[in-house]
Amino acid sequence: SQTIHQWPATLVQPVGSPLSLECTVEGTSNPNLYWYRQAAGRGLQLLFYSIGIDQISSEVPQNLSASRPQDRQFILSSKKLLLSDSGFYLCAWSDTRTNAYNYGYTFGSGTRLTVV
Amino acid sequence: AQKVTQAQTEISVVEKEDVTLDCVYETRDTTYYLFWYKQPPSGELVFLIRRNSFDEQNEISGRYSWNFQKSTSSFNFTITASQVVDSAVYFCALSERSGGYNKLIFGAGTRLAVHP
Numbered sequence: 001s002q003t004i005h006q007w008p009a010t011l012v013q014p015v016g017s018p019l020s021l022e023c024t025v026e027g028t029s030n031p032n033l034y035w036y037r038q039a040a041g042r043g044l045q046l047l048f049y050s051i052g053i054d055q056i057s058s059e060v061p062q063n064l065s066a067s068r069p070q071d072r073q074f075i076l077s078s079k080k081l082l083l084s085d086s087g088f089y090l091c092a093w094s095d096t097r098t099n100a101y102n103y104g105y106t107f108g109s110g111t112r113l114t115v116v
Numbered sequence: 117a118q119k120v121t122q123a124q125t126e127i128s129v130v131e132k133e134d135v136t137l138d139c140v141y142e143t144r145d146t147t148y149y150l151f152w153y154k155q156p157p158s159g160e161l162v163f164l165i166r167r168n169s170f171d172e173q174n175e176i177s178g179r180y181s182w183n184f185q186k187s188t189s190s191f192n193f194t195i196t197a198s199q200v201v202d203s204a205v206y207f208c209a210l211s212e213r214s215g216g217y218n219k220l221i222f223g224a225g226t227r228l229a230v231h232p
Contacts, residue, residue, distance in 0.1 A: 043222055092161075104163060104211060106163070107160060107161040108160070109160045
């Protein structure tokens with residue numbers, strides 16, 4: 001069965017420090033991968049999506065970047081964190097082999113990032 | 117453009133009350149899918165239901181039921197005899213097919229608090 005792992009679960013970082021959040025998927029190949037952010041008390045905002053290795057698209061301009069060095073690995077990064085980067089970050093995947101349009105996403109457990 | 121509106125920001129009920137969470141969507145697609153997700157305090161998004169645009173039958177799963185009305189572009193979610201464990205943020209989402217991947221458009225979410 002497919003599983004998605006996301007870490008760390010919580011993170012407190014000072015302003016100006018770098019960031020690296022990692023997400024991996026097991027039990028499938030060539031998944032579509034996504035990063036979402038949820039600011040406190042807000043909805044879900046799509047940050048990045050990827051349909052393949054080194055194929056990353058950004059939905060909104062921001063202080064963050066994403067990379068996909070391997071088929072089932074998706075990394076969210078920042079060189080210098082801002083206070084406004086605080087939030088709950090969720091990784092998700094969908095299956096491209098089936099009609100993934102129908103099935104929505106499976107989400108990871110999330111990373112709660114606090115920038116101080 | 118696709119859009120999902122959850123007008124109820126927060127709902128507070130007493131245990132055993134019935135509660136309905138509203139979801140209104142906008143899309144130009146003739147084929148689309150709608151979803152409901154639950155986000156408990158732990159943060160992880162839990163898939164509840166998927167409904168395609170050609171199936172307007174209402175669905176019931178235990179205490180949960182969903183009313184899909186294409187004529188009013190609504191996909192409402194009712195919890196019967198609510199319980200404290202139902203306390204969570206609930207998200208309605210609409211799938212959009214875009215350039216080889218499926219993109220979920222989320223509503224802002226409705227926070228449900230069920231009090232004993």
